[in-house]
Amino acid sequence: MNDEVIDPTESTGESPEVDDGITTVTEAAEPAENTDWIRGWQVWVVLGVLFLAFLVVPWGLILFPTIRNIVRIVGFSFRDAYLVFPLVPALALGALGIWTALRSRGPN
Numbered sequence: 001m002n003d004e005v006i007d008p009t010e011s012t013g014e015s016p017e018v019d020d021g022i023t024t025v026t027e028a029a030e031p032a033e034n035t036d037w038i039r040g041w042q043v044w045v046v047l048g049v050l051f052l053a054f055l056v057v058p059w060g061l062i063l064f065p066t067i068r069n070i071v072r073i074v075g076f077s078f079r080d081a082y083l084v085f086p087l088v089p090a091l092a093l094g095a096l097g098i099w100t101a102l103r104s105r106g107p108n
Contacts, residue, residue: 042100046093053089058082 060067061081071081 042096045096049089049093049096053086053093057086057089061085 061071061078068078071078071085076084
């Protein structure tokens with residue numbers, strides 16, 4: 001019988017697990033290998049959609065008279081246009097969020 005006490009605070013590359021007051025030592029979990037997708041094109045798509053929804057669409061309605069004429073032809077008031085037109089990129093952002101969540105689950 002081994003009476004050696006293992007100190008869980010030592011850095012041995014192993015992580016302690018506590019179960020009902022009993023400390024056992026197991027191998028440390030391997031870091032996820034494919035975490036670079038977070039820095040990939042999905043981030044740029046999200047930022048682009050946010051840029052469209054919060055800056056391009058509202059300022060486009062203010063600055064460009066052609067867009068205001070299109071809004072009148074469609075039948076929206078200026079106030080309605082501010083509510084409806086930013087929803088288009090927001091819906092795309094929601095669809096992207098659902099797609100990303102389903103993709104991150106991986107194959108089951």
